[in-house]
Amino acid sequence: WLKKKQLGRFMRERLPRDLQQRLRSFGRVGEELGAQVYLVGGMVRDLLLRQDNFDVDLVVEGDGIAFAREIAAREGCRLRTHQKFGTAVLIFADGFKVDVASARMEYYQQPAALPTVEYASIKLDLFRRDFTINTLAIALNEGSFGELLDFFGGQRDLKDRAVRVLHNLSFVEDPTRVYRAVRFEQRLGFRMGRPTEHLLRSAVRQGFIERVGGNRLFRELELILREPDPWPAIQRMADLDLLKYIHPNLKVDARMPGLVAETRRVVHWYQLLYLHQPCEPWLVFLLSLTARLDDDSMLGMCRRLKVAPRFLDLLCEQRRAAKKVLAGLRRRVRRGTEPKASDLYRMLRPLDSEMLLFLMALGDDSIRQWVGHYLSSLQQVRCELNGHDLERLGLPPGPLFREILDTLLAGRLNGRLHSRDDELALVRKRFLRCRSEPGATVD
Ligand code: ATP
Known part of the structure; x- marks a missing residue:
């Protein structure tokens, strides 16, 4: 098991070269802007589990949007920003996507003053996450590149193969985590820690899930059903009495x-x-x-x-x-x-x-x-003749065209018509017999 807190070498071995270069350049830009930049979330978790996951989530200790703007200007990326949440999405020319967040901001209203914005520290940001295994972060700035931050025992829980919440009110605070716990547990082949499962069952018993907005619940269900094999998670949802909320x-x-x-x-x-x-x-x-x-x-x-x-x-x-x-x-x-x-x-x-x-x-x-x-x-299967052909044959456009084209398609499907000539012959025989438009031809 990887004990070192310095992951530089490990990252060099595990990550594609172009991704490493990009991560280093994010760190350089952060350094120039005087902000610490961290790689967080699923990619760090999966890196330590030696599983490929190249979905880059960054947290900037400072103004994440300013950071993303700078990257977009230098690299010619497309940029989407959400001022309200201090988040941005960068899309590089080759389709590579990066999510950027500002370490969650705190607003302090001073008496008789405009609200001031304080940027939270990375630790506070990580404390708000769902499970300890998702709280690991890797520093990207030059000088500290590759340093692993583990404030809440994430490494230990990866080693124990345990899904654990960070505090007792986690499921009450956000009951969608109940479904997320099932998803991570089953995807990674982990188990919930005993106290975590106890807290989960108690939040379910007390009806907290009924308070979750329908669309958030549907989103979590979608994520579960997007797993390559959702069956173990479905069974686990049944076991935890979670299906009834669907x-x-x-x-x-x-x-x-x-x-x-x-x-x-x-x-x-x-x-x-x-x-x-x-x-x-x-x-x-x-x-x-x-x-x-x-x-x-x-x-x-x-x-x-x-x-x-x-x-x-x-x-x-x-x-x-x-x-x-x-x-x-x-x-x-x-x-x-x-x-x-x-x-x-x-x-x-x-x-x-x-x-x-x-x-x-x-x-x-x-x-x-x-x-x-x-x-x-x-x-x-398609028929070869189309409406223009029928017009050129002198047939009047209208509902008859649909009938003819359906007949031709049925002939093709049932293996009675094999070529354009077969189709023309059928149209002439069935639909042009009683018409006398001399000279009507189809090229
Ligand atoms: P995946 O491999 O499925 O993408 P992920 O860990 O990246 O896994 P996401 O659903 O993309 O999962 O969420 C990204 C990060 O945001 C998570 O690692 C988690 O820390 C945090 N997160 C997402 N939803 C919640 C939530 N409801 N409560 C707390 N933290 C959350």
Whole structure:
């Protein structure tokens, strides 16, 4: 175990060179501005655990925004600032992102004077964090570069593999930490310290979680479901009686482990095949977690958690539609009939990839195969003729165009049409027969 407080050499061994150079340059700018700059948070924790994490969070003892402005000017970064919180985000030309915070400021109102701003020390800033393992900081200024600051036993708890709060009121002060504790514990394979788990259970019993704003709770749930395997954290939430705050009817039943495992499998399959297609696996896990909720409960959950409108369509409307699709597909499985490709296309087309993956996780082998076939090939099928071609054939634009194009697509999907000539022949035979526009041609 790393005992040294000087991490310079360790950083040289573990971090990519360009990142090291950037960290050194942050320290130099801090030095020039007369401010101490520290690397904090998850990256320090994970560095000591020898896990790759290059999300740079800086804390500046002083004016973090002035510091970020100086870096942005020198390096040509994009800069977003939040004056109210004394924070900034730097985005370098190559996409590298750095979060900058001012060691939390203290405001003192002097009698008959303007409020004065005092910058807090790094120690005070770190004291406000959630768990001891997140309170480690590394100095970046020249002269002290690589020095590890450990005020609250963070190194000891990394060694003990323990998630511990800093003080007894931590969960009362911010009950979202209850979910964060579960996430870190399960992700890192740690355990909560006994007193910490006791404090957590007592905060839950006393109903503090009900006071958490829905959107903050949803954000923490999202972070849990973004873990590569959220199942251990889901189980732990059930064990700590935390699921009921997401919805009172939410339970881990006998089928849930299988469903979540299947969800992992289909998500993994999709990610291997369709690296560049937009898909949010955490939403598929959310659909699996809430699979047993009825429609009203789902809507209630979305309201309570103030789910953003962009997710509502998937979680409510599409979910309702998908249930009907699933029932239809299950009927076909029972009858032993395979759906025509064009029918499959019509049923699945309105659903986002997240919902399709959820259907795959829910369904049996046949359904998985059909939906998989839709995702891997049917979804990409197009007919070659378009509206301009139909106009050039002398057909009048209008609802007829939709009908023709749908017919052509169905012909393609069902393997009856293979080329542009096949499509033209079909249009001529079915839709131009009773028309006599001489000379109508398509190039
Ligand atoms: P990850 O690897 O998941 O990004 P992280 O430690 O960087 O882990 P974030 O959620 O990005 O976690 O938070 C950054 C830092 O901010 C944490 O290390 C923690 O110290 C602090 N923090 C975040 N949320 C809270 C909170 N609710 N209470 C106290 N400190 C918090």
